[in-house]
Amino acid sequence: MTRESQVNSIETNNFLYPEDVMIPQAPPEFKSGFVGIVGRPNVGKSTLMNRLVGQKIAITSPIAQTTRNRLRGILTTPAAQIIFVDTPGIHKPHHQLGEVLVQNAKAAIESVDLILFVVDASTVCGGGDRYVAELLNKSQTPVILGLNKTDQQPPESADKIDESYTQLASTNNWKIVKFSAITGEELPQLQDLLIEKLETGPYYYPPDLVTDQPERFIMGELIREQILLLTREEVPHSVAIAIDQVEETPSITRVLATINVERDSQKGILIGKGGLMLKTIGSSAREQIQKLIAGKVYLELFVKVQPKWRHSRIRLADLGYRIEQ
Template sequence: MTNENLEINPERSEYTIPLAPEGFKSGFVAIIGRPNVGKSTLMNQLIGQKIAITSPVAQTTRNRLQGILTTAEAQIIFVDTPGIHKPHHELGKVIVKNALSAIDAVDLVLFLVDSSVEAGGGDRFIVDVLENTDTPVILGLNKSDQQPENFLAIDATYAEISEANNWDSIKFSALTGTGLEQLQNLLIANLEPGPYYYPPDLVTDQPERFIMGELIREQILLLTRQEIPHSVAIAVEKVEEEEHITRIYATINVERKSQKGILIGKGGSMLKEIGTAARQQIQKLIAGKVYLELFVKVQPKWRQSRLTLAELGYKIEE
């Protein structure tokens, strides 16, 4: 697996891309599925380092985040897409369009489902989408550790889907790691010979600032749950790297004054709790001491504005 202390910054000049040995395989794999089926957890597990945020709240992932797994035999670039769902606002439309556009732009699709429950309408909507693509598909049955005793009936609903479309299927648990080695081998087997697309030590193509912002947003989702569901966006305004400490200044954008009050909390208690938890995660990311200062700003209806969405980093992928 990758070095936990690796600095994630693809602009570093010392990163070099070697020539791939004979028989080396590589390719881009989109992880597609409904919200909250474990896409980010799976990518983090396979890569061996936390780059995508996870939360009990559905629709955690917003941007197409690329994680890079390099072994002696292959390099897999995972595209962690947002959960495909019926959009209710402009942000939702951007999220779904970006997820769907990933399907035709990759070499392989891993269609992830929650195998603790039977296939539902949301899964079948994605099946209909995938039936219209030429990209090869593997059906991944996640959450095997959460299956009930009568799991055979559940598995049968997914077997029907995979057999009807002639897709390979595999069962595993992203949370416990059970079956992930077999999944990795299956993915590599379905890739074509190819070069290194990225330096072997790189684990994501996203800049460090983006990951920092995501780690802050994760703690907001975890600590506020339904009170501040998805009407929050993080802007990392400034990062000052000193010899013994990295100082980070970030703004939390919300849509209503009431949400600002919840985030700040009584006497600033909630903001302090969010900051402390996020700082600890960022320190793991950069392997160094962090000073984190958070501000809260009200941006009315930011999820409905294409201009504001673009300013906050939510652009439609072409």
């Protein structure tokens, strides 16, 4: 996807801007560009983007493969505008959904100006990291190796861990930077390095915009996040959220959403005894959506069984999972 098509794909809603809003002209020496955040699942890519942008636009959880769509977060400073592209974790896929996620992550490598390859610095470099490194080597896109989770490094093995990634970086002639997305340690230095590596360019988005994702999409992700946090391991990866209706009034926003699962047993887990689990999910998600829109929300959730939806390209497309170009 070219820069122009990425920007032109924006939809108009509460997060996005109407066509008549002017994008200012960038001052001399202003830098801009697209930075792809790439890595294995669960290395903290979404947490990092949220921290850099200064607002929660991507869901996070301890469960791997949380991110399913290629998300874009926008950071604008007096010196630059960085469009972060948060990608699904690169892993060995086990179903059609996994294939779509990995293909979209790989496509992002070729559609950005700079890659931030994020690894988990709380453990030594592994085969998954080397696999991602091999993919990046096939691209002409410049790469920075980012060591995240430095706050979680065991003191007794920190030198060994650092050395394993130093070898990976030197082998590929990559610059390396250490930081913690959780604590914010060294993130200003990371931001400065990213800006340094970008070329001069225009504003691609209005300076006050933090994401180009539709509000409905983020509502669905906030619901899915609560399911990831509250239910058993067998449920989260089998869940897809469809926002069926959003009705806004001056006093309240009513949201109707369907939680799609693959099996009746998963539906039972989500509903819970006496509907308690679904009520808990709905209450927690409603609080997050209220923060998103800064207003009162009524949220109604339904659960629907869609057998083997992750294996069906048609059902995946209906639920918003398509291979991006």
